[in-house]
Amino acid sequence: MRADPLHYLSDELESLKQQGLYRQLRVLDGEQLPHATFDRRSVVNLSSNNYLGLTTHPRLRQAALEATERYGVGSGAVRTIAGTMELHMELERRLATFKNVEAVVVFQSGFTANAGTVSALLNKEDVIISDALNHASIIDGCRLSRAAIKVFAHKDVDAARKILQDLPAAQRKLLITDGVFSMEGDLGPLPALCDLAEEFGAIMMVDDAHASGVFGRQGRGTIDHFGCHGRVDVQVGTLSKAMGVLGGYVAGSRSFIDFLYHRARPFLFSTSHPPGVAAACLAALDVLESEPRWMEQLWENTRFFKAGLADLGFNTGRSESPITPVIVGEAERAMEMSDRLFQRGVFAQGIGFPTVARAEARLRTIVTATHSREDLQFALDTLGQVGRELGVV
Ligand SMILES: *Cc1c(COP(=O)(O)O)cnc(C)c1O
Numbered sequence: 128m129r130a131d132p133l134h135y136l137s138d139e140l141e142s143l144k145q146q147g148l149y150r151q152l153r154v155l156d157g158e159q160l161p162h163a164t165f166d167r168r169s170v171v172n173l174s175s176n177n178y179l180g181l182t183t184h185p186r187l188r189q190a191a192l193e194a195t196e197r198y199g200v201g202s203g204a205v206r207t208i209a210g211t212m213e214l215h216m217e218l219e220r221r222l223a224t225f226k227n228v229e230a231v232v233v234f235q236s237g238f239t240a241n242a243g244t245v246s247a248l249l250n251k252e253d254v255i256i257s258d259a260l261n262h263a264s265i266i267d268g269c270r271l272s273r274a275a276i277k278v279f280a281h282k283d284v285d286a287a288r289k290i291l292q293d294l295p296a297a298q299r300k301l302l303i304t305d306g307v308f309s310m311e312g313d314l315g316p317l318p319a320l321c322d323l324a325e326e327f328g329a330i331m332m333v334d335d336a337h338a339s340g341v342f343g344r345q346g347r348g349t350i351d352h353f354g355c356h357g358r359v360d361v362q363v364g365t366l367s368k369a370m371g372v373l374g375g376y377v378a379g380s381r382s383f384i385d386f387l388y389h390r391a392r393p394f395l396f397s398t399s400h401p402p403g404v405a406a407a408c409l410a411a412l413d414v415l416e417s418e419p420r421w422m423e424q425l426w427e428n429t430r431f432f433k434a435g436l437a438d439l440g441f442n443t444g445r446s447e448s449p450i451t452p453v454i455v456g457e458a459e460r461a462m463e464m465s466d467r468l469f470q471r472g473v474f475a476q477g478i479g480f481p482t483v484a485r486a487e488a489r490l491r492t493i494v495t496a497t498h499s500r501e502d503l504q505f506a507l508d509t510l511g512q513v514g515r516e517l518g519v520v
Contacts, residue, residue, distance in 0.1 A: 147459035161498040170474040171502045173492040179421040180497035181371025187407040194406030202399045214405040230384035233376045237336045237365030238264040239393035240375030246271035247390040253299045284319040291327040300329040306349035307337035312446030321358040332361035340369025370411040425496040432494045435507040440520040453490040461488035467513045473506045
């Protein structure tokens with residue numbers, strides 16, 4: 128018998144275990160709810176991106192069921208061959224109106240939207256100027272493009288300016304930031320970055336995955352929140368977080384979106400959404416427009432929970448969104464805290480290197496519109512207890 132050529136992977140996994148970074152998948156039994164059952168334990172769920180509770184909203188369920196009845200479970204092909212359904216086109220038109228742009232293209236996920244767009248837009252002659260904490264899918268898109276990547280310190284507009292100043296005027300460049308940073312919960316400095324992009328003739332790109340349904344009028348995102356309409360050339364959003372379903376999209380000018388139809392590889396070479404997914408996304412837009420109470424409740428819960436964490440004395444960084452990190456230091460401590468919380472009925476995922484810096488391992492908490500006050504108070508009380516036991520507060 129030949130030796131297992133994948134043997135080296137066991138060593139890698141062993142090293143993850145030694146660093147306290149090895150993770151078992153938590154398995155959800157039933158629906159993705161603010162109080163849910165994972166690994167047979169009933170917990171207050173502070174780990175989903177289901178900001179508005181739309182994963183189980185009756186209008187979305189109904190839309191998915193009806194579309195599945197009428198059109199079947201799959202689209203049968205990639206968009207550019209036989210897999211474009213009227214539902215896909217309708218979703219793109221609706222999103223374009225929602226985002227106040229000429230056109231939108233929908234991808235299978237936010238990840239493929241970013242990776243496919245950046246790699247299509249640039250090539251090895253070009254330069255990307257990217258925030259140090261931008262999402263992994265942006266980083267992969269940058270690498271796939273083979274452009275030079277210049278990273279500026281998180282939110283440091285002056286540092287970005289210095290990079291831009293040193294580049295030739297004729298150089299094609301892309302300035303790129305997250306709208307809401309997924310591990311910190313803070314916002315990209317959009318107005319100042321738009322100023323820079325205009326001054327230096329850079330393409331301006333914002334990934335608004337955590338902002339759609341959370342910031343701006345009716346959840347239009349950080350571009351709307353900051354009043355930057357018309358100043359961001361490439362906007363990326365996701366349908367997988369607050370929208371409660373699955374997918375990503377890119378918003379911009381008509382010719383830019385036409386270009387992506389021809390050059391974005393995940394669009395060209397990977398099958399389009401099942402009709403039930405597209406229909407549920409359309410219903411999610413209906414809900415955003417007609418049921419403002421979910422966003423209001425999300426922000427009310429966010430204020431309550433953040434105030435509670437501050438009273439307990441936790442280091443919560445500089446969050447400005449419903450994502451609130453509880454920063455505890457080394458990864459082992461974060462994982463220990465997460466485990467103890469889980470045993471006592473609170474699910475807050477521990478996050479360590481390489482997702483965040485080594486000394487800034489944390490629990491990431493996300494409140495949603497559908498958490499009850501009792502759930503949030505119970506989570507705060509339990510966080511306080513475990514935090515004191517481990518000397519975090
Ligand atoms: C979650 C996330 C994505 C990926 O979105 P999916 O639809 O889950 O693939 C992209 N960018 C950022 C900033 C994200 O937080």
